[in-house]
Amino acid sequence: MNIHEYQAKEIFRAAGIPIPPGEVATTPDEAEAIARRFGGTVVVKAQVHAGGRGKAGGVKLAKTPEEARTVATKILALTIKDLPVQKVLVTPAAEIASEAYVGIIVDRARKKPVFMVSAAGGIDIEEVAAKTPEKIMYLPVDARYGLLDFEAQQMGFFLYSDAKLARAAAKIMKQLYRAFLSSGASLAEINPLVVTPAGEVLALDAKMVVDDNELDRRGELAELRDESAEAPSEVQARNANLTFIKLDGNVGCVVNGAGLAMATMDLVKYYGGEPANFLDIGGSSNPEKVVNALRIITADANVKAILFNIFGGITRTDDVANGIVTATKQNPLRVPIVIRLTGTNEELAMKILQDNGFSASSDMDEAVKKAVQLATGGTSA
Amino acid sequence: MSIFIDESTTVVVQGITGRDGSFHARQMMEYGTRIVGGVTPGKGGQRFENAVPIFNTVADAVKETGANTSVIYVPPMHAADAMMEAAAAGVKLIVAITEGVPVLDMTRVYPFVKERGVRLLGPNCPGLISPGKSKVGIIPGRICAPGPVGVVSRSGTLTYEVVYQLTRAGIGQTTCVGIGGDPINGTNFIDCLEAFENDRATKAVCMMGEIGGTDEQDAAQYVMKRMKKPVVGFIAGQTAPAGRRMGHAGAIISGSAGTAAEKIAAFEQAGMGVARRPADFVELIRARLR
Numbered sequence: 001m002n003i004h005e006y007q008a009k010e011i012f013r014a015a016g017i018p019i020p021p022g023e024v025a026t027t028p029d030e031a032e033a034i035a036r037r038f039g040g041t042v043v044v045k046a047q048v049h050a051g052g053r054g055k056a057g058g059v060k061l062a063k064t065p066e067e068a069r070t071v072a073t074k075i076l077a078l079t080i081k082d083l084p085v086q087k088v089l090v091t092p093a094a095e096i097a098s099e100a101y102v103g104i105i106v107d108r109a110r111k112k113p114v115f116m117v118s119a120a121g122g123i124d125i126e127e128v129a130a131k132t133p134e135k136i137m138y139l140p141v142d143a144r145y146g147l148l149d150f151e152a153q154q155m156g157f158f159l160y161s162d163a164k165l166a167r168a169a170a171k172i173m174k175q176l177y178r179a180f181l182s183s184g185a186s187l188a189e190i191n192p193l194v195v196t197p198a199g200e201v202l203a204l205d206a207k208m209v210v211d212d213n214e215l216d217r218r219g220e221l222a223e224l225r226d227e228s229a230e231a232p233s234e235v236q237a238r239n240a241n242l243t244f245i246k247l248d249g250n251v252g253c254v255v256n257g258a259g260l261a262m263a264t265m266d267l268v269k270y271y272g273g274e275p276a277n278f279l280d281i282g283g284s285s286n287p288e289k290v291v292n293a294l295r296i297i298t299a300d301a302n303v304k305a306i307l308f309n310i311f312g313g314i315t316r317t318d319d320v321a322n323g324i325v326t327a328t329k330q331n332p333l334r335v336p337i338v339i340r341l342t343g344t345n346e347e348l349a350m351k352i353l354q355d356n357g358f359s360a361s362s363d364m365d366e367a368v369k370k371a372v373q374l375a376t377g378g379t380s381a
Numbered sequence: 382m383s384i385f386i387d388e389s390t391t392v393v394v395q396g397i398t399g400r401d402g403s404f405h406a407r408q409m410m411e412y413g414t415r416i417v418g419g420v421t422p423g424k425g426g427q428r429f430e431n432a433v434p435i436f437n438t439v440a441d442a443v444k445e446t447g448a449n450t451s452v453i454y455v456p457p458m459h460a461a462d463a464m465m466e467a468a469a470a471g472v473k474l475i476v477a478i479t480e481g482v483p484v485l486d487m488t489r490v491y492p493f494v495k496e497r498g499v500r501l502l503g504p505n506c507p508g509l510i511s512p513g514k515s516k517v518g519i520i521p522g523r524i525c526a527p528g529p530v531g532v533v534s535r536s537g538t539l540t541y542e543v544v545y546q547l548t549r550a551g552i553g554q555t556t557c558v559g560i561g562g563d564p565i566n567g568t569n570f571i572d573c574l575e576a577f578e579n580d581r582a583t584k585a586v587c588m589m590g591e592i593g594g595t596d597e598q599d600a601a602q603y604v605m606k607r608m609k610k611p612v613v614g615f616i617a618g619q620t621a622p623a624g625r626r627m628g629h630a631g632a633i634i635s636g637s638a639g640t641a642a643e644k645i646a647a648f649e650q651a652g653m654g655v656a657r658r659p660a661d662f663v664e665l666i667r668a669r670l671r
Contacts, residue, residue: 106564258536259540262620270657365658365660
């Protein structure tokens with residue numbers, strides 16, 4: 001789960017990391033009022049779940065409250081990577097002597113949380129990693145012990161030769177690790193970590209991605225989810241316990257299991273079609289899930305044919321068949337449907353479908369080919 | 382022969398009285414797996430299906446039954462502890478079926494089981510089956526048949542699909558292993574490839590990977606440098622957009638790393654057969670068994 005910069009900053013601040021104050025505005029009026037309260041130059045920053053905000057014009061300086069209103073008006077009208085900007089963070093501009101990067105991610109290869117720090121901050125860290133890898137220090141953490149003091153010091157001195165700055169940075173590393181751990185994050189990032197001309201070390205930006213699997217035991221974090229910042233169909237799917245990602249094609253896919261769902265999309269493409277979505281109804285499915293899945297897929301006007309590909313292991317195919325029958329009784333389909341079912345309770349499922357006027361195949365390739373034909377035929381008609 | 386499990390595998394089921402645990406314990410018993418005990422704290426002394434003794438702790442279960450394997454069906458927030466409990470109790474193989482285990486939990490579990498010399502499969506995996514001998518997990522037994530092919534996959538239902546097509550074509554399997562789709566798992570492709578290479582009965586291997594990470598590229602290197610047996614690979618997610626998590630926590634393309642094209646190129650470079658779709662496995666494997 002992505003959270004906004006202002007939310008991540010609250011978490012970092014609570015862990016003790018020095019961060020300049022800031023307030024969120026949803027209208028130009030509010031942005032102007034906040035800028036007036038702070039006085040002096042402010043930064044207005046789009047709060048949206050997309051990288052590259054600066055390049056997209058989502059981060060601007062404003063010298064006066066009036067200017068804050070003007071830039072907030074512009075930023076609140078932006079759409080960055082398909083996501084409309086609905087909030088801005090207004091924060092006093094800091095003077096910057098140097099910029100560094102500090103990040104921590106769970107690294108699948110090392111199977112550990114790994115710190116990445118670089119004195120070449122403020123810009124795209126992936127670019128630094130690709131072009132000048134020697135400018136990045138990687139520090140894997142043994143999660144059983146946490147970040148040790150000497151490790152934090154090593155990183156501090158990697159960033160700053162001045163002992164006072166190095167110690168301040170080391171303290172921030174410890175605080176960041178604590179915030180990362182207590183939030184069940186898979187990524188936490190400060191970019192940039194700056195030194196001011198007065199010699200203070202400050203975090204000017206904050207980013208955090210929370211592991212979705214943590215939300216059950218961290219209710220307070222689940223509340224940070226901003227559904228207005230996500231695609232409505234994906235919100236609807238998540239609330240129905242489905243995994244759904246909208247794509248641009250016209251073959252709507254309903255599959256059980258992520259791997260098979262991806263392989264089904266690939267096969268649609270293999271036979272000359274384009275998948276309209278990724279949709280995984282998951283393991284122990286019930287008819288209700290199928291009803292929800294069909295509702296989400298048929299809401300997409302691009303969809304010209306619907307393809308079910310169900311391999312019943314835990315999933316009972318008769319549950320899926322009952323779901324299809326129930327859903328289509330509630331909302332008759334306006335596009336053709338192709339059903340492939342095999343596995344647990346297959347005979348029963350086939351009978352349910354036949355009794356209700358559906359046909360089904362047990363062969364994946366056959367079903368995908370047919371769905372692609374129907375979808376392309378539907379387009380030209 | 383087979384890898385990791387066979388007739389000598391004795392299993393304790395952690396979470397045997399739960400909804401999933403009880404269902405799959407019965408399925409495994411029907412398949413012929415030697416389920417020797419179950420664990421549900423507080424229900425020690427009872428019996429599952431009037432036959433299998435239930436214990437309060439894995440340590441008790443192992444002490445009383447001598448089980449060498451544990452399979453875990455406990456809820457995600459308790460799964461990490463269950464894995465460490467099993468490792469501490471002295472089993473040799475832990476199969477964690479549970480989906481939704483927080484990845485930070487796994488950063489603690491992994492070194493814990495590793496330094497005890499225990500093999501962990503999963504979490505978020507379908508388990509494994511050595512057809513005709515034993516199954517530990519949730520892979521449907523009737524889609525498998527004994528034979529000469531090893532199968533290893535990051536997915537659940539995609540594994541079933543490929544195994545089903547192989548079996549229908551008369552090609553049986555030594556062992557089918559689902560390693561799971563999470564970013565941190567106990568057993569990786571290379572562990573399984575090494576075991577298949579050393580297993581006399583295995584003559585060829587099917588490997589199903591996914592977008593995300595570099596495990597498949599590492600596996601391809603291993604095939605090229607260390608394996609004599611033929612391996613056929615497939616990558617799911619050729620049409621997946623970058624930066625999106627495709628259901629599995631591991632299935633995400635970040636930057637330029639982990640794309641299907643990159644992985645397929647690594648397979649080709651390693652001299653592996655490449656299945657463009659699941660159905661291609663049948664002919665590619667048949668050709669390599671001749």
